Amino acid sequence: MFFLKTIFGKSKEEMADFLANHRRYSTMGTRSAAESYSNCCKIHSLGLRGAQLAKAQEVVQLENLQDLINRPIRRFTEETFGAYTVGFNGRMGGHMVLYSGEYYDPGYKSYCTGCGQRNYQAVPAGESAPCGVCTTPRTNYKVPPRFHRVHSNGIDHGMSRDDFLDLSQSQLKTKFDLVRRFDEVCDQVRNEFITLLDDFIVVEEQVMVPTMVKRLARI
Ligand SMILES: [Zn+2]
Structure with a gap:
C-alpha cells in the first residue's frame, strides 16, 4: 500500500489525528477556499522506478488516460451510491481529491x-x-x-482535531472509514497506472495528415 498507511489503533484520538493530518486540496480552482481530503499523484510522487518514470512522462500526455485508470473510482462511486467519488484536480491533475456527489436522471x-x-x-x-x-x-x-455530478463544496473543510474529537464515536468512525477507503481507491488507481506502464507502449501514428495523436498499443 502506498497511500493507505497502516494504523494500529482506532481510538478517537487516533482517528481524529488521522483526519486532521490528512493531506488536503482544493475542490475547485486553486484559489477556492473549499477543500477536501486528497493524495498527491504527480508522477514524481508515485514511487516509480527509472524506466517506469520515463514512460510515465509519456503516458500522462494520453488523452484517454483517465478512462484507462478510473475503474476503481467508478466502483467507489457505485458502492457509495453516488454520494462520493474521486476527481483529479490541480495543474496537470496532480491531486486525487475526494468529492461528494450524487446520481441524477x-x-x-x-x-x-x-x-x-x-x-x-x-x-x-x-x-x-x-x-x-x-x-x-x-x-x-x-x-x-443515470448520470453523476460532483459537488464542489469541500468535505470537512476547516475542521480541527478538536472538532473531530467533538463528534460521537460512530460519526468519527464513519468519516475515518470513508477517508481510509479513499486512500485505498487512490492506491488502486496508482496500481492501474503502473500496470499501464508495464503492459503498454505509447505509439505515435499519423492520422489524416498532419495530426499526430498518441494511443496505447498492447506490447
Ligand atoms: Zn443517430
Whole structure:
C-alpha cells in the first residue's frame, strides 16, 4: 500500500489525528477556499522506478488516460451510491481529491442505436422516430440512463482535531472509514497506472495528415 498507511489503533484520538493530518486540496480552482481530503499523484510522487518514470512522462500526455485508470473510482462511486467519488484536480491533475456527489436522471427517454445520440422524447408505442442526427430509428431506454455530478463544496473543510474529537464515536468512525477507503481507491488507481506502464507502449501514428495523436498499443 502506498497511500493507505497502516494504523494500529482506532481510538478517537487516533482517528481524529488521522483526519486532521490528512493531506488536503482544493475542490475547485486553486484559489477556492473549499477543500477536501486528497493524495498527491504527480508522477514524481508515485514511487516509480527509472524506466517506469520515463514512460510515465509519456503516458500522462494520453488523452484517454483517465478512462484507462478510473475503474476503481467508478466502483467507489457505485458502492457509495453516488454520494462520493474521486476527481483529479490541480495543474496537470496532480491531486486525487475526494468529492461528494450524487446520481441524477438527466431526463433522456430514448437513444439512437446508430450513433448513440440521446433524445428527451420517448418513441410512442408502435411508431418509429428517426434520430435527428443520422435518421436511424430511435429506441426507448428500458432503464433510463443515470448520470453523476460532483459537488464542489469541500468535505470537512476547516475542521480541527478538536472538532473531530467533538463528534460521537460512530460519526468519527464513519468519516475515518470513508477517508481510509479513499486512500485505498487512490492506491488502486496508482496500481492501474503502473500496470499501464508495464503492459503498454505509447505509439505515435499519423492520422489524416498532419495530426499526430498518441494511443496505447498492447506490447
Ligand atoms: Zn443517430
